[in-house]
Amino acid sequence: MPKALARDADPRGRAGFARAAVSTWVLRLVGLSYLALILAAPVGLVFWRTFEHGVGPAWDAVTTPAAKHAFLVTIIIAAIAVPANTIFGVICALAIVRRRFPGKGIVNALVDLPLALSPVVVGLAFLLLYGRNGWFGSWLTEHGVQIVFALPGMILVTIFVSLPFVVREVVPVLREIGTEQEQAAATLGASGFQTFRRVTLPAIRWAVSYGVVLTTARALGEFGAVSVVSGHIVGKTETATLHVEERFQSFDYTGAYAASVVLALLAIATLLGMTLFKPKEAIR
Amino acid sequence: MSARVESLPRAPAVGRTGAGVGMGLATAYLSLIVLLPLAALVWHAGKAGRSSFWDAVSDPQAVSALKLTLAVSVVVCLVNAVMGTVVAWILVRDRFPGQGLVNAIIDLPFALPTIVAGLTLLALYGPNGPVGVNVAFSRTAVLLALLFVTLPFVIRTVQPVLLELDREMEEAAVSLGAGPLLTFRHIVFPNLFPAILSGVALAFARAIGEFGAVVLISGNLPFKTEVASVFIFGRIESGDAPGAAAVSVVILLISFAVLLGIGALRRWATRHDRA
Numbered sequence: 001m002p003k004a005l006a007r008d009a010d011p012r013g014r015a016g017f018a019r020a021a022v023s024t025w026v027l028r029l030v031g032l033s034y035l036a037l038i039l040a041a042p043v044g045l046v047f048w049r050t051f052e053h054g055v056g057p058a059w060d061a062v063t064t065p066a067a068k069h070a071f072l073v074t075i076i077i078a079a080i081a082v083p084a085n086t087i088f089g090v091i092c093a094l095a096i097v098r099r100r101f102p103g104k105g106i107v108n109a110l111v112d113l114p115l116a117l118s119p120v121v122v123g124l125a126f127l128l129l130y131g132r133n134g135w136f137g138s139w140l141t142e143h144g145v146q147i148v149f150a151l152p153g154m155i156l157v158t159i160f161v162s163l164p165f166v167v168r169e170v171v172p173v174l175r176e177i178g179t180e181q182e183q184a185a186a187t188l189g190a191s192g193f194q195t196f197r198r199v200t201l202p203a204i205r206w207a208v209s210y211g212v213v214l215t216t217a218r219a220l221g222e223f224g225a226v227s228v229v230s231g232h233i234v235g236k237t238e239t240a241t242l243h244v245e246e247r248f249q250s251f252d253y254t255g256a257y258a259a260s261v262v263l264a265l266l267a268i269a270t271l272l273g274m275t276l277f278k279p280k281e282a283i284r
Numbered sequence: 285m286s287a288r289v290e291s292l293p294r295a296p297a298v299g300r301t302g303a304g305v306g307m308g309l310a311t312a313y314l315s316l317i318v319l320l321p322l323a324a325l326v327w328h329a330g331k332a333g334r335s336s337f338w339d340a341v342s343d344p345q346a347v348s349a350l351k352l353t354l355a356v357s358v359v360v361c362l363v364n365a366v367m368g369t370v371v372a373w374i375l376v377r378d379r380f381p382g383q384g385l386v387n388a389i390i391d392l393p394f395a396l397p398t399i400v401a402g403l404t405l406l407a408l409y410g411p412n413g414p415v416g417v418n419v420a421f422s423r424t425a426v427l428l429a430l431l432f433v434t435l436p437f438v439i440r441t442v443q444p445v446l447l448e449l450d451r452e453m454e455e456a457a458v459s460l461g462a463g464p465l466l467t468f469r470h471i472v473f474p475n476l477f478p479a480i481l482s483g484v485a486l487a488f489a490r491a492i493g494e495f496g497a498v499v500l501i502s503g504n505l506p507f508k509t510e511v512a513s514v515f516i517f518g519r520i521e522s523g524d525a526p527g528a529a530a531v532s533v534v535i536l537l538i539s540f541a542v543l544l545g546i547g548a549l550r551r552w553a554t555r556h557d558r559a
Contacts, residue, residue, distance in 0.1 A: 023464055031374040034367050038432055042404035088313045095310040110318045116539040118493025120513040121532040124520055125321035128328045135324050160317055221397030224495035241399045260400040267395035271388055
């Protein structure tokens with residue numbers, strides 16, 4: 001009703017209203033065309049190219065020993081990086097919200113840094129720490145431990161790049177719920193761990209789940225940092241994303257597209273997880 | 285709410301030791317994973333002295349890569365500021381069939397591995413593309429790749445603000461005779477501005493460091509389409525770790541500055557909320 005009143009009061013009457021309708025259409029056209037050109041058409045085309053000659057060739061391409069091994073390596077890395085970042089993410093979030101300690105500002109900035117830093121720079125930093133000429137390089141060689149150009153290094157960089165997500169999702173929720181219930185639990189004689197398990201954890205579980213979905217997506221999809229520290233050894237230190245690049249560079253487009261489609265399907269599953277766990281209240 | 289929580293006295297002594305251990309663990313984890321590698325990076329960059337650091341950074345190819353990265357990132361920010369606001373607007377204020385689906389795919393660039401993003405763009409806009417548009421190995425390709433990966437930032441920061449914006453102000457403006465453009469400029473835009481700015485800052489940070497999406501489609505031609513992250517990668521591959529480290533430190537400083545800017549922006553925006 002108020003809207004109709006506003007329209008009646010519009011001195012330009014119907015002409016002004018028609019112009020508003022035109023601008024709605026123009027905006028819709030511009031916005032949707034942009035999304036189609038940048039996002040929907042390229043992703044759609046890769047799906048179409050993959051299954052152009054049927055499911056058979058695509059299936060063969062993702063079940064070669066090298067492809068299977070690459071996906072296995074990716075899964076192993078994610079299986080270590082995601083739990084590590086979940087546990088420490090919750091601990092870091094608790095420290096940031098509930099404690100005051102010297103250097104808290106630095107901790108806050110360090111948590112955000114992986115979001116803004118180039119993955120190649122991250123890879124190089126680990127190379128200069130654990131590589132042959134790195135700080136720990138000679139000690140590691142002496143003791144026969146290989147971190148760079150091997151799985152441990154790839155896991156470490158993946159932990160680095162996917163570190164912020166759980167922290168960033170849990171921090172606002174912890175702020176929101178406050179400490180009253182925790183204090184009540186403590187007054188009633190609950191130990192620190194009991195309070196955490198019975199009071200804090202149930203309150204943050206959706207935020208943690210959402211953070212875990214984002215962490216997993218990043219861990220599965222990391223390319224730049226892993227590329228620097230992996231050494232690209234096919235069938236050994238090659239992840240799924242490195243496999244896509246390697247297949248593409250060897251002009252095996254079917255192999256590259258097929259592996260891409262598997263990763264894209266994982267990304268779509270991530271989107272479903274995100275809509276499932278998205279915090280309902282606009283806390284951000 | 286948060287102000288009240290922070291003014292509360294500390295939790296009772298129960299569980300204090302557990303929390304202390306947690307805090308120590310958190311600091312140790314962050315130091316080991318984040319701080320130590322970055323310290324090694326900075327140390328290696330400065331190890332050979334200031335002049336060799338400066339030589340590596342002022343190398344013509346490095347300067348060209350850094351310049352291109354900054355210039356393309358600025359264009360990316362401008363496009364995102366406009367198109368991100370338009371898309372956020374049609375998602376909040378418009379109603380059309382398939383809107384839910386459109387809203388869901390906005391986050392796809394967050395979830396999609398960057399190398400896959402680069403590959404998809406190359407499939408459509410590369411030499412074998414079905415539409416006959418070939419931008420591969422050009423600066424347009426770099427721009428396209430960065431627009432893909434930064435797509436969600438402005439949309440996702442503007443959307444919630446637009447959703448909560450009080451429409452009565454706009455209706456008042458219209459009833460007083462303001463046209464849609466005037467209403468947008470004087471009523472809607474000032475309210476969205478902090479959100480647009482923080483979305484743009486996030487997009488900038490992302491664009492500066494992007495590697496995976498760019499590496500296939502740009503062709504990595506020195507002085508033409510080589511961005512900073514690809515330049516650093518090239519230096520690592522050719523064994524020039526100090527050179528790579530020097531340019532990396534420049535990127536690290538830019539990232540840090542952008543993060544500080546975003547933090548300041550957030551404080552400024554929330555202050556506006558309370559006023």
